[in-house]
Amino acid sequence: MSGSIFKPGGGKYRIMAEINMIPFIDVSLVLLIIFMIMTPFLVRSQLKLILPKSKSAEEDVQRHQPLKVQVDKQGTAYLDGQPVAADLLEARLRQSMVDIKNQPIVIEADKDVPFQFVVSVMDAAKAIGASKLAVSVKKTGDAARRK
Numbered sequence: 001m002s003g004s005i006f007k008p009g010g011g012k013y014r015i016m017a018e019i020n021m022i023p024f025i026d027v028s029l030v031l032l033i034i035f036m037i038m039t040p041f042l043v044r045s046q047l048k049l050i051l052p053k054s055k056s057a058e059e060d061v062q063r064h065q066p067l068k069v070q071v072d073k074q075g076t077a078y079l080d081g082q083p084v085a086a087d088l089l090e091a092r093l094r095q096s097m098v099d100i101k102n103q104p105i106v107i108e109a110d111k112d113v114p115f116q117f118v119v120s121v122m123d124a125a126k127a128i129g130a131s132k133l134a135v136s137v138k139k140t141g142d143a144a145r146r147k
Contacts, residue, residue, distance in 0.1 A: 040081070065098075065103075066103070066104040066105065066106040066134070067079075067093070067096055067097060067103060067104070067105050067106070068080075068105075068106050068108055068136075069089075069093070069105060069106070069107050069108070069121050069125075070107075070108045070109070071107065071108070071109040071110065071113050071117050071118060071121060072110055072113070073110045073112050073113055075113060075114065075116075075117040077089055077117070077120075077121060079092050079093065079096060080096065086120060089120070089121065089124045090124040090127050090128060093105070093124055093125060093128050093130075094128045097128065097130070102131070102132065103130070103132070104132035104133070104134055105125045105130050105132065105133050105134070106134045106135075106136050107121050107122070107133070107134070107135050107136065108136040109121075109135070109136075118135070
């Protein structure tokens, strides 16, 4: 067997004994970065609220970006998509506010939430000195047809 294809030191056919891992590592790191960037957006969009309806709802354009406080059916308050305990809401609002006197706070509460939870959010906003407070509602079909 002098003409074997597995002869040491060369020839046209050789056994490849290693795998190049660099492309695999590059793809893995790119996927990791994509997931790290997308996770906060996905967490924020997971909260499902059914807003109450109003015929007189208006779109309000503000100079300052409003700070949104969401309240779900169980009465849990969310600030920037993160749940906040009721006793820590005032402190978290104070930290998140850019301009306390002019930045509006918008409360988005589920239509089935007990009103006491909405009042608690309003109390926390007033305690830090917020002067602009709004409750978010959904337009009904009658209001949309009138425009």
